[in-house]
Amino acid sequence: MFHQAGMHGFHFFPFPIVLILLLIIGFLIARSYGYFAGSSPAKTTEPEQAKSSNSEALDILSRRFAKGEIDEEEYQKRSQVLRLNL
Incomplete structure (x- = not known):
């Protein structure tokens, strides 16, 4: 069977x-x-470049706020946009 x-x-x-x-x-x-x-090696290099450019942009934004070139509301909006794009 x-x-x-x-x-x-x-x-x-x-x-x-x-x-x-x-x-x-x-x-x-x-x-x-x-x-x-x-x-993917491309995915590991992109965030490092994005972090460095965003941290540089945040530094510039902080300096502009400290000098009084922009007000607090504009600083908050722009820093939030930069942090979201990290």
């Missing part, structure tokens, strides 16, 4: 191996498209 399935009932033996290989391939493809943190 079980001999009709071939290999004594183990005809689905390669299925777990194929499933694991498909999962590994899927993981590698997803990682190459950047679905996992730290996978």
Whole structure:
């Protein structure tokens, strides 16, 4: 009765191996498209550049506020925009 399935009932033996290989391939493809943190070198360099430019902009904004060139309301608005774009 079980001999009709071939290999004594183990005809689905390669299925777990194929499933694991498909999962590994899927993981590698997803990682190459950047679905996992730290996978893309371009993403790691952009925030550093954004932080340096935003911190420089915040320094300039603080100096302008300290000199009296802008009022407190304008300082708050602009600093909030810069902090949101970090």
